[in-house]
Amino acid sequence: MHKSSVLSIGRSAAALAAFAALAACSPGTGAAPAETAAARPEAFGAAGYRGIAPGMAKEAAVATGKLAAAPVSALDGCTVLSWQGGPAPDPAKLAAETEAQRKADDLYARSDAADHEAKQSAGKSAAELAKAAAKDAEAAQLAADSAMASAEVAGKREERDKAFAAAGGASFGKNGLHELGAPPGAKTAEGIGVGSSLADLHKAYDARGLKPGTAGRFELPIAEKPGWRFVFTPADNGTVGGVAISDGALKCR
Template structure:
């Protein structure tokens, strides 16, 4: 009986040894020229959606671009999307352009003609004012849309395919820059690579091996707020 006990104890000790096939931690996926999470720069929208790499419904379709979250990301906000559609529907700029091409009639000789001319002038002035306000409202909705998109991460598609890829909060570039990185580290990593501040106020630097694509970094205080890659030449709808 004692010998049997010894055998059982020895067998238990052997089974507690670590397996040579134990999983080895893998390095985090880089957010860079190869894309991220199976999404590649310029890929077709249908291909991206078919693979389940993105949520099924867009979070914005403003300007004809379709923005999608990563699975588990923010769901579409019907109220925000309706507000975007309402602003976009106020296409007054075209009418304003038509007015500029149609010379204003000169005051007529009679009082009636002069009154009609004055009425048209007032209507035209109001249309121009409305067009200016509509343009400002649309610009505001675009800025709001862009902030929400890069903060949450996801993919935006235009007529030529994927036009912008925004990194999730935990992703980093090959140089180790991601949301929350110090501004000093951003400059150390990319100043020598030609980083500049774009017209939209974001720091921009070319993406290696991808013509027309640039990294865009938003900055809040002394920290990086978000990271994305965008093809500025790619158009929406």
């Protein structure tokens, strides 16, 4: 073989090696797995969502910039914040909630005190018996008024819960985040989100312990977060209308 042929073959091999090295480092090959991982959507689940995690303090959660700072509800002592871009606070609604809560609390305290006083009433004279009867009547009326006020609060609580299921958000109590609702478009690791069929919900979670909960919802215990659970709110059209994780507390005070 001529010396010139050997040199030509050597140069060709070197060029091929250089091309292979460039191809391995190009964005279209070696970077593909990283791009795929980055494009994978975040799952809504036990670890929370968008940096908002179970037990996180409200101030720390707001500091992430993912939540609005002003509450959309403060019923039952729970401060409910929307996701950024979600429902804005309604001052009239907030005022109505505050007044309903104040009225219910006041009537409950007065009813309890009147009932206690009525039970202490004793006597055999006509005047004493009349006084005891009056106290019984007062206690009964206050109990009825208290029940009506509690029913009004329950109605506003149902309105709050429906809005929370539809738009998601974060609810905080004295111990930090106690409920986190998924925004529209978010899905669990198993692909369940708002709009999923109830059939798919059962297929994904029945074997893991999905059970009927309160108010027609479905609940699933979260093994890695003792005391916490998934809460799936069904819609009227046979789909999932809301997804949340919750510590199960009905009130925050």
